[in-house]
Amino acid sequence: MSTSFTASMARNIFYGGSVFCVLLFLALTFDTTRTLPGRDNSANLTPAVVRGKHLWEVNNCIGCHTLLGEGAYFAPELGNVYLRRGPEFIKIWMKAQPTGSPGRRQMPQFNLSDDELNDMVEFFKYVSEIDTNNWPPNIEG
Amino acid sequence: MQFRSQAVAKPYFIAALALFTGQILFGLIMGLQYVVGDFLFPLIPFNVARMVHTNLLIVWLLFGFMGASYYLVPEEAETELWSPKLAIVTFWVFLAAGALTVLGYLLVPYAALAKLTGNDLLNTMGREFLEQPLPTKVGIVIVALAFLFNIGMTLLKGRKTAISLVLVLGLLGLAVLFLFSFYNPANVVKDKFYWWWVVHLWVEGVWELILGAILAFVLIKVTGVDREVIEKWLYVIITLTLITGILGTGHHYYWIGTPEYWLWIGSVFSALEPIPFFAMTVFAFNMVNRRRREHPNKAATLWALGTGVLSFLGAGLWGFMHTLSPVNYYTHGTQITAAHGHLSFYGAYVAVVLTMISYAMPVMRGRQANSNTAQVVEIWSFWLMSVSMFLMVLFLTGAGILQVWLQRVSETPLSFMGVQDQISLFYWMREGAGLVFLVGLIAYLSSFFIKGETRAA
Numbered sequence: 001m002s003t004s005f006t007a008s009m010a011r012n013i014f015y016g017g018s019v020f021c022v023l024l025f026l027a028l029t030f031d032t033t034r035t036l037p038g039r040d041n042s043a044n045l046t047p048a049v050v051r052g053k054h055l056w057e058v059n060n061c062i063g064c065h066t067l068l069g070e071g072a073y074f075a076p077e078l079g080n081v082y083l084r085r086g087p088e089f090i091k092i093w094m095k096a097q098p099t100g101s102p103g104r105r106q107m108p109q110f111n112l113s114d115d116e117l118n119d120m121v122e123f124f125k126y127v128s129e130i131d132t133n134n135w136p137p138n139i140e141g
Numbered sequence: 142m143q144f145r146s147q148a149v150a151k152p153y154f155i156a157a158l159a160l161f162t163g164q165i166l167f168g169l170i171m172g173l174q175y176v177v178g179d180f181l182f183p184l185i186p187f188n189v190a191r192m193v194h195t196n197l198l199i200v201w202l203l204f205g206f207m208g209a210s211y212y213l214v215p216e217e218a219e220t221e222l223w224s225p226k227l228a229i230v231t232f233w234v235f236l237a238a239g240a241l242t243v244l245g246y247l248l249v250p251y252a253a254l255a256k257l258t259g260n261d262l263l264n265t266m267g268r269e270f271l272e273q274p275l276p277t278k279v280g281i282v283i284v285a286l287a288f289l290f291n292i293g294m295t296l297l298k299g300r301k302t303a304i305s306l307v308l309v310l311g312l313l314g315l316a317v318l319f320l321f322s323f324y325n326p327a328n329v330v331k332d333k334f335y336w337w338w339v340v341h342l343w344v345e346g347v348w349e350l351i352l353g354a355i356l357a358f359v360l361i362k363v364t365g366v367d368r369e370v371i372e373k374w375l376y377v378i379i380t381l382t383l384i385t386g387i388l389g390t391g392h393h394y395y396w397i398g399t400p401e402y403w404l405w406i407g408s409v410f411s412a413l414e415p416i417p418f419f420a421m422t423v424f425a426f427n428m429v430n431r432r433r434r435e436h437p438n439k440a441a442t443l444w445a446l447g448t449g450v451l452s453f454l455g456a457g458l459w460g461f462m463h464t465l466s467p468v469n470y471y472t473h474g475t476q477i478t479a480a481h482g483h484l485s486f487y488g489a490y491v492a493v494v495l496t497m498i499s500y501a502m503p504v505m506r507g508r509q510a511n512s513n514t515a516q517v518v519e520i521w522s523f524w525l526m527s528v529s530m531f532l533m534v535l536f537l538t539g540a541g542i543l544q545v546w547l548q549r550v551s552e553t554p555l556s557f558m559g560v561q562d563q564i565s566l567f568y569w570m571r572e573g574a575g576l577v578f579l580v581g582l583i584a585y586l587s588s589f590f591i592k593g594e595t596r597a598a
């Protein structure tokens with residue numbers, strides 16, 4: 001780089017450019033927060049959904065599955081599992097784990113009560129109704 | 142070594158390498174579970190192995206960053222560290238917190254661990270990479286504060302160079318952004334939105350400042366090129382980083398319920414994110430070509446060049462591959478993501494920490510560079526680890542392309558598990574490459590124990 005361009009000029013561009021981008025990002029964050037209620041299904045954020053999310057977290061489901069494409073890639077996407085399988089299948093599935101079939105990937109038994117299973121399903125229903133710009137491409141997730 | 146207190150970096154580097162080894166062992170366990178699904182079940186379920194693998198990665202990189210700072214800042218500031226004692230105390234606190242957390246993951250069911258550690262007071266657990274129990278998260282904040290205070294006080298009483306200022310800015314950003322890990326709203330869209338403020342703004346934001354500063358420091362040392370030139374490069378690189386990386390966060394806001402304009406903002410800005418990585422590569426080669434001395438530590442120079450190239454490949458190329466929203470629509474959350482995650486973390490952050498260790502460890506052990514034999518082994522280990530990692534990533538990319546095709550593009554899509562069966566050959570090859578990586582790591586570790594003729598530092 002030429003000598004007329006000094007380190008202190010580079011430093012000033014760094015501070016100016018970064019502060020500008022931070023402010024722009026904060027403005028977009030503000031706008032996103034403002035418009036989210038139209039997309040994030042928060043009208044249906046019931047206590048059951050909140051409990052379901054909590055169960056999702058304390059059992060570390062994200063350690064094997066993705067939810068809206070984020071998480072681990074070891075087991076199926078669950079953001080749309082409510083649509084793919086329906087509520088009854090999900091509950092029966094959770095109760096039947098692990099399958100124990102030799103060589104197959106195993107899911108642990110989390111010993112959830114019937115109430116907790118209902119909360120879990122409510123959470124999946126809620127997530128499946130978020131406006132995700134049509135992701136995933138098809139029902140298989 | 143110019144200042145005695147720089148030696149506190151040593152335990153940090155040793156702990157980093159020990160945890161790195163643990164990380165790789167758990168990676169191999171998971172790699173096997175991908176194809177032999179019931180391996181070690183129910184003793185170590187996949188999600189537990191994954192937490193251990195990724196959290197060890199983060200913790201050992203943090204050890205590496207802290208060790209690097211304790212070595213670098215006194216030398217740049219031309220003064221002893223403010224308090225070596227505090228640095229040693231925080232070392233043990235951090236190590237104990239890390240070890241207890243991993244034991245907790247392995248020995249207690251996660252739900253019980255959450256209950257036991259007060260997750261009901263403040264829900265923060267159960268989100269990817271942020272699985273740590275509340276006391277661990279609080280511990281990380283306390284250690285970070287003590288560390289920053291120590292480094293800050295050192296800087297205040299000494300010379301303030303661009304390198305140490307950029308480093309401290311990066312570390313400060315790391316600590317501040319980590320605070321978002323305490324924010325976990327019930328609204329899952331908002332939860333995800335702010336989760337990325339930790340994860341993305343770390344690796345594609347403030348960590349790059351740390352990376353740039355460490356790389357610049359080592360390059361000054363091994364090449365002897367003028368500080369003014371190197372600092373100019375450093376500022377240009379980090380400017381490009383933040384201008385592209387902050388708004389580039391949008392590439393995670395395509396499909397999680399956030400507004401459509403992120404499809405554009407995320408695509409445009411993140412498509413430019415490879416530029417700073419490219420600049421880093423050019424920087425490293427340029428400085429080495431213009432070197433004014435022949436530093437005897439050839440291994441450190443190789444690691445520095447390797448950081449440039451591998452971070453460009455992993456973050457730049459593999460990042461660009463899936464960052465445009467029409468592409469990401471198909472690749473989101475597949476093995477393509479895993480491929481990119483591996484090469485970027487290895488090429489950028491593993492490589493830069495190993496660059497610093499390679500340069501600083503010999504000096505702390507009283508010599509300018511290791512013996513020729515030790516360096517030959519270290520250079521071999523660089524190639525073994527880097528090539529096997531690259532192969533792992535190629536296999537995962539192959540698996541990912543097939544996965545996308547069979548599960549998302551095809552007219553008659555297969556189920557997730559159906560696809561996984563179809564592509565298991567790629568997972569076997571990944572595990573093979575992983576074993577070679579382990580061999581490389583063992584060679585690397587053994588290079589520390591090889592004696593031979595050396596020159597005093």
Ligand code: HEM
Binds near residue numbers: 171
């Ligand atoms: C023997 C070598 C390794 C093997 C076999 C291995 C295997 C794995 C596996 C199976 C996963 C989980 C993927 C999933 O969620 O389904 C994973 C995740 C991960 N590993 Fe490794 N790993 C290895 C080395 C490394 C190294 C050296 C690094 C760091 C440079 C690393 C960083 C990561 C990261 C960041 C993730 C999370 C990826 C994401 O969320 O996309 N791994 N690894």
Ligand code: HEM
Binds near residue numbers: 069456457465486490
């Ligand atoms: C050293 C820098 C980088 C590191 C360590 C890194 C690491 C990662 C990791 C671990 C993930 C997976 C996160 C998860 O588990 O959900 C990820 C996702 C992603 N990264 Fe990076 N990354 C880096 C730079 C970049 C760059 C420069 C780009 C773009 C050019 C990029 C584009 C992406 C995209 C688009 C995703 C989302 C993948 C998906 O939709 O599943 N990354 N990155």
Ligand SMILES: [Fe+2]
Binds near residue numbers: 341345389390392393
């Ligand atoms: Fe990102």
